[in-house]
Amino acid sequence: MADLETFRADTRAWLEANCPEEMRKPMKAAGDVQWGGRNREFSSDEQRIWLERMSEKGWTVPTWPEDCGGAALSNAEAKVLKQEMRALNCRTPLMSFGIMMLGPVVLEYGTEAQKREFLPPIARGEIRWCQGYSEPGAGSDLASLQCRAARDGDEYVVNGQKFWTSEAHLSDWIFCLVRSNPKASKHDGISFLLIDMDDPGVEATPIELISGASMFCQTFFDDVRVPVSNRIGDEDAGWTIAKKLLQHEREMLSDPAGGGSPTGARKRGTLADDARKSLGAAEGPLPDADLRDRIARVELDQLCYNATLRRSADGAKAGRGVGPETSMFKLYLSELNKRKSDLRVRVRGVNGLGWSGDSFARDDLAATREWLNSKAESIAGGTSEIQRNIIAKRVLGLPD
Amino acid sequence: MSLVLTEEQELLRDTARDFVQENFPVKAFRELRDARDPDGFDRKRWAELCELGWAGIPFDEAYGGAGLGYAELGVVLEELGRTLAATPLLATVALGGGAVALAGNETQKKEILSEVCAGKRLLALAFQETLHFSPGVVETTAVADAGAFRLTGTKRFVLDGHIAHTLIVSAKSEKGVGLFLVDAGAEGLTIERTNNVDSRNAATVTLAGAPAQALGDPARGGQVLEVVLDQGAIALSAEMLGGIQESFDRTLIYLKERDQFGAKIGSFQALKHRAADWFCEVELARSIVLQALRAVDTGGDDVAKLASAAKARSSDVYLHSGEEGVQLFGGIGMTDEEDIGLYLKRARVAELTLGDGGYHRDRYATLEGY
Numbered sequence: 001m002a003d004l005e006t007f008r009a010d011t012r013a014w015l016e017a018n019c020p021e022e023m024r025k026p027m028k029a030a031g032d033v034q035w036g037g038r039n040r041e042f043s044s045d046e047q048r049i050w051l052e053r054m055s056e057k058g059w060t061v062p063t064w065p066e067d068c069g070g071a072a073l074s075n076a077e078a079k080v081l082k083q084e085m086r087a088l089n090c091r092t093p094l095m096s097f098g099i100m101m102l103g104p105v106v107l108e109y110g111t112e113a114q115k116r117e118f119l120p121p122i123a124r125g126e127i128r129w130c131q132g133y134s135e136p137g138a139g140s141d142l143a144s145l146q147c148r149a150a151r152d153g154d155e156y157v158v159n160g161q162k163f164w165t166s167e168a169h170l171s172d173w174i175f176c177l178v179r180s181n182p183k184a185s186k187h188d189g190i191s192f193l194l195i196d197m198d199d200p201g202v203e204a205t206p207i208e209l210i211s212g213a214s215m216f217c218q219t220f221f222d223d224v225r226v227p228v229s230n231r232i233g234d235e236d237a238g239w240t241i242a243k244k245l246l247q248h249e250r251e252m253l254s255d256p257a258g259g260g261s262p263t264g265a266r267k268r269g270t271l272a273d274d275a276r277k278s279l280g281a282a283e284g285p286l287p288d289a290d291l292r293d294r295i296a297r298v299e300l301d302q303l304c305y306n307a308t309l310r311r312s313a314d315g316a317k318a319g320r321g322v323g324p325e326t327s328m329f330k331l332y333l334s335e336l337n338k339r340k341s342d343l344r345v346r347v348r349g350v351n352g353l354g355w356s357g358d359s360f361a362r363d364d365l366a367a368t369r370e371w372l373n374s375k376a377e378s379i380a381g382g383t384s385e386i387q388r389n390i391i392a393k394r395v396l397g398l399p400d
Numbered sequence: 401m402s403l404v405l406t407e408e409q410e411l412l413r414d415t416a417r418d419f420v421q422e423n424f425p426v427k428a429f430r431e432l433r434d435a436r437d438p439d440g441f442d443r444k445r446w447a448e449l450c451e452l453g454w455a456g457i458p459f460d461e462a463y464g465g466a467g468l469g470y471a472e473l474g475v476v477l478e479e480l481g482r483t484l485a486a487t488p489l490l491a492t493v494a495l496g497g498g499a500v501a502l503a504g505n506e507t508q509k510k511e512i513l514s515e516v517c518a519g520k521r522l523l524a525l526a527f528q529e530t531l532h533f534s535p536g537v538v539e540t541t542a543v544a545d546a547g548a549f550r551l552t553g554t555k556r557f558v559l560d561g562h563i564a565h566t567l568i569v570s571a572k573s574e575k576g577v578g579l580f581l582v583d584a585g586a587e588g589l590t591i592e593r594t595n596n597v598d599s600r601n602a603a604t605v606t607l608a609g610a611p612a613q614a615l616g617d618p619a620r621g622g623q624v625l626e627v628v629l630d631q632g633a634i635a636l637s638a639e640m641l642g643g644i645q646e647s648f649d650r651t652l653i654y655l656k657e658r659d660q661f662g663a664k665i666g667s668f669q670a671l672k673h674r675a676a677d678w679f680c681e682v683e684l685a686r687s688i689v690l691q692a693l694r695a696v697d698t699g700g701d702d703v704a705k706l707a708s709a710a711k712a713r714s715s716d717v718y719l720h721s722g723e724e725g726v727q728l729f730g731g732i733g734m735t736d737e738e739d740i741g742l743y744l745k746r747a748r749v750a751e752l753t754l755g756d757g758g759y760h761r762d763r764y765a766t767l768e769g770y
Contacts, residue, residue: 272770286770295770296761300709307687311403318404332680391679392672396652399667 007077011084018053020046024089033095036125038172054093055124061099064107068115069123097166098122098129100252102175105245109233118194132162132176132219133242140386143186143239147221149178149193156180156193158224164380168204168217172197181236192238194230211372247326249381254329271295275347291347298340305332328395331387334377341374401694403687409475416479423448424485426739432486433599439563440601441486450519455493459501463513469697470631474638474689481642484746486600488522491560494635495628496523499568503579503616503624512566524564526555526605527625533755535629540607542571542580542618549573549580549614551607559753561603562593568615569607570625578618579625586610598749630707633754634692637714640750641689644714647721647743648682651728671728678724685717705767712760715751722747
């Protein structure tokens, strides 16, 4: 424990000396989130310096081994680092699907050569990754995917289409589930492939969403040749890896510190403050009793959710399985976030109905878009219905 | 404080589970109900429970207590809640005993708490006057009379009112709202037991100039009452958590056993999804109740908020659990023979006891300043 306290003191001293002042202020624009990549742009010199210093230290991926770009910290040390960063309001230097989703899978299933080839560029923010899982005909029933990878000597020839590939048009590489054996049963003929988006035959086009945003793409593969050495795990054994990765994704989406949505974390009390402003109400109970009750409900739900996360962590620490699985967190938080986003619009009255233009404040417009975006929470990463199936089967042991 | 049980608390839980399953099974509760037992609880079993030291769990060793806390009291109440055990633990220890421990002077604490811990004295907290939970409303009067007081007014829904040896009554004197001790046999006191849907004990208490002693400082009763009711709500939430978990567990077993259309009904997605959502609610209720129990012990300034959070949650989730249980048991759930309906009935009463979800969300909003 004494070692951990020394580590805490050292960490704080280092952060104080190395985290630029500008990087300790709240993010203002979407560009303040650094996603890395070949074509990365920095919104300021400080943002660049902060990323360089942190990756040099191995702290963009603190628990990864040193030869993979990490600092080989223990989980306890990584937690201290997180706490100290929070205490100083340090921004996350790098947001990345490579860190949150692909990395853990390569560490678990990759060869030594693959780890050294793919992980350090992720840690330094040099390569941006996207996920090629869903297809037009394979959403909730992901294992029915059809994107074909035919073996041709030391290469696969990939043909097909991926859907909902997040930010594929901005990404450098894609990790893909492909059908390597069309004759095997649907779960058994899938492989996990890493594909360079610059390869001939790869094309990504953005999809416009109900919120007006286009953060997802459809990605097409037309006779794309991929070396067999880019396959993670055994041929036809990709489904196990896919499930593991989905679990990382669910964990990320249910982390309140906001892996999933960097703009999602908001100060408490905002809903009530916004309601008070928009109702023109002075001190005391909000005059709209229904609105007041709705606000109390989501705040209490959040409190109970946080207590459950804490209990789960305490259980893990005590070496006892508490039971509530990641599916429960994903299910509950998705539904809760949707209600919150709905309320953020509701507390604004007609100012919550704006789509664009100067007649609305930026926050008002953002609330409307976020409400629409939030509908994806219970669809992406496995729909709420799929999470309920998983809970019923895996946690409650209900029969098929 | 960790939100999982310590090894000592796990041991207590295992002991409590064995003892409760053996001595307070649901069957025993049915027998009390069917026999129209005038006490509404089993004195012999209660004495055995007190021998285990449970009535003294949160009280100082100086008064014969165990010097433990709400975390431990909650463990025991949860197990009692699982079998719908009708015991005076909530009214005597959390509400009455809590009031004495917080408000009483040293002599009162010594006298009353030591008898509570020994299982020799039962208490009831008589505070509610309105049909809806509204503890700020106190019309009952306390008039000074030769060093003591005389109380006049009516109290409703007094838990364990008719079996208590001592009533602790809120009343207003010229010094403000105070708490007063009234002997069960006092003149001018009428106690009428009400027969409620959950077959547990409650009474209407009428005071017509009943003689009373102030419990501690008669000017501080209002403040103390708020704290006592918060602790009581947290303790009750722990009992309710037991009922929530048990009704969920029993229904889950039924879903795996009952055949219809040539399949276990638990294989039907319509029921699976209901069970999955219900499971989440149970887990969230458990987390907030554990956190609230621990907050009482650490004495943080968030006890009031957590009390409202826990009681709002357990009120809503217990009622939901009773309703889901009856629905998923189907026709058999409507019969008196099947236990699941007993949980629905208890949930209905526990929901309104010490404030329902709506009350506590309103209070939470007020505490948060909106």
